[in-house]
Structures are given as C-alpha cells and as structure tokens.
Amino acid sequence: MKPLRLLHALVPTLMVVAIIAPALPTKYFGPVPGFVARALLLVSIKQTWGMYAPDPQRSHTYMDLEAIYDDDSTASLQESHDVEHGWGTTWAWRKTRMDIWKFYANFHPDKRNDHRTWYLRQVCVREARTGHTPRKITMYHVKRRFTAPSKVLAGAPGLGTPDRKLVTVVFCRTSPVPEMIEADRELHPELHG
Numbered sequence: 001m002k003p004l005r006l007l008h009a010l011v012p013t014l015m016v017v018a019i020i021a022p023a024l025p026t027k028y029f030g031p032v033p034g035f036v037a038r039a040l041l042l043v044s045i046k047q048t049w050g051m052y053a054p055d056p057q058r059s060h061t062y063m064d065l066e067a068i069y070d071d072d073s074t075a076s077l078q079e080s081h082d083v084e085h086g087w088g089t090t091w092a093w094r095k096t097r098m099d100i101w102k103f104y105a106n107f108h109p110d111k112r113n114d115h116r117t118w119y120l121r122q123v124c125v126r127e128a129r130t131g132h133t134p135r136k137i138t139m140y141h142v143k144r145r146f147t148a149p150s151k152v153l154a155g156a157p158g159l160g161t162p163d164r165k166l167v168t169v170v171f172c173r174t175s176p177v178p179e180m181i182e183a184d185r186e187l188h189p190e191l192h193g
Contacts, residue, residue, distance in 0.1 A: 066080075135173065143162070147160060
C-alpha cells in the first residue's frame with residue numbers, strides 16, 4: 001500500500017475515533033474512552049453535547065429601575081416599560097445597542113457585574129439631563145419562567161408569574177457619577193434641562 005493511500009485512510013479513521021471513542025460507555029470499553037478523551041485534550045480537542053445541544057434559555061428577564069429623589073419620591077424609569085410590555089417572542093430580532101447593553105447589565109444578578117455598574121451610572125447621567133437628578137437608582141431583576149410545553153398544550157400560559165428581586169442600588173452622588181454628569185453638561189449643554 002502506498003503511503004499516501006494509507007494516510008487517506010488513516011485521517012478519517014482517526015477523526016471517527018476522536019468523535020466516538022470518548023463517548024463510549026466505560027462499562028463495556030473500560031479505560032479506553034477516558035484515555036482517548038485525555039489524549040484529545042492535549043491537542044485542545046474536546047467533544048461535548050453542549051456543542052450540539054446548548055443549554056436553552058428557560059426564562060425572560062428584564063431590569064426594573066426605580067429612581068429615588070431627595071424628597072423620597074420615586075419614579076419608574078424607562079427600563080420598566082420592558083417589565084410591563086416586553087414579554088413577546090421577537091426581541092432577539094429587533095435588538096438595539098441599548099437593548100444589548102441592558103441585557104448584559106441584567107446578566108448574573110447574584111454576582112458582581114461591571115456592565116451593570118456602568119449602565120446604572122449612565123442612567124444617573126441620563127436622568128440628570130431632565131433637571132431632576134435622582135439621589136439613587138434601585139435595580140430589580142424581573143424574571144418569568146417559560147412554562148413546560150406539555151403544560152402549555154394543556155392550556156397553561158406560556159410564561160410564569162413575574163419574580164422580582166432587588167439586585168443593587170447605585171448612588172448618583174458618589175464618584176465618579178457627579179464627574180460624569182458634569183462632563184456630560186459640558187459636552188451636551190443642549191440636553192440638560
């Protein structure tokens with residue numbers, strides 16, 4: 001057999017082994033699947049089901065922002081519109097840059113998130129343009145789980161009841177927010193009321 005023909009047969013055979021061998025049950029094949037999987041990791045090849053069937057989204061989530069002013073009055077901010085009206089199915093096809101920023105700011109509500117911090121600081125700047133700078137912004141995470149398909153077929157609504165929980169509070173008079181507001185006034189005086 002010529003070396004080139006051997007190579008043509010060997011490459012596809014090795015590819016099949018690399019794909020199938022790590023998934024073989026150890027009950028019947030012993031340590032062979034683990035050995036092949038470790039060998040593939042040496043060359044940074046890893047086969048997992050996540051590549052073919054990633055973890056799907058199981059809920060809709062939005063942020064709900066509330067401004068608190070010096071006189072302790074409160075106001076729902078424009079992000080709250082999503083909590084009231086944003087539970088449709090086509091958001092992914094109509095995303096704006098601001099939608100994407102809100103999505104990442106709302107990501108991992110139980111963990112530190114610098115996107116969230118900077119988003120909320122810019123909300124302080126945006127609200128300062130109205131002439132009424134809030135003392136603080138309170139952020140809530142609102143989630144509605146998708147109902148199981150079998151329950152929807154039986155007549156249940158497609159989304160569960162809203163679950164609202166406090167995520168964080170940002171103070172609009174804590175550095176660097178006042179500096180950001182002042183810089184915005186200098187750059188865009190026409191936007192400040």
